[in-house]
Amino acid sequence: MVAVPPSFYAQRGHKFVNWSSLSSTQGQNNFQMLDYLVTSMDEFTRAHPYTGILLLGNFNQLPDSQLKSFPLQQIVTCPTRGNCILDKIYTNVTDWYQTPIILPGVSRSDHEAIHLKPAADPPRPSRSIRVFLSQTCFS
DSSP states (O other): OEEEOOHHHHTTTOSOEEEEEEEOOTTSOHHHHHHHHHHHHHHHHHHSTTOEEEEEEEOSSOOOHHHHTTTOEEOOOSOSBTTBOOEEEEESOGGGBOOOEEEOOSTTOSSOEEEOOBOSSOOOOOOOOOOOOOOOOOO
16 A cells, blocks of 8 residues: 555645555455455554545455445446446545546556546535633642
8 A cells, every 4th residue: 555645635634645556366365355455454544544545456356345344435337347347446535536437448458447537626624623721820
């Protein structure tokens, strides 16, 4: 996983955005990959509670129930290979992005490309300031 602190995200009240790219292939141990992903996200979000997460890649053979319970939302809604949605984007900051656009594949790829654009005016967290006044009496 990579933590990226660009000003785009800092303006939205987050110090970090974790993004990770993966490719799930047939014959791979899906349990180990899911365990690694969930454990890594859990450790990082404990250290940085307001982290935005983007997890993207080819989820051909990877069941996503654990990712959705993290909770992450899968935002690609159109097929990326034939009639299937194999290339997916999971995030906990869906309001920050427009609906992904599916484009023709690059070079000889049999998968379509996904274009993810930031939202024009995403929501910003409301910030409240608490002021505590105390009086100290010295006798």
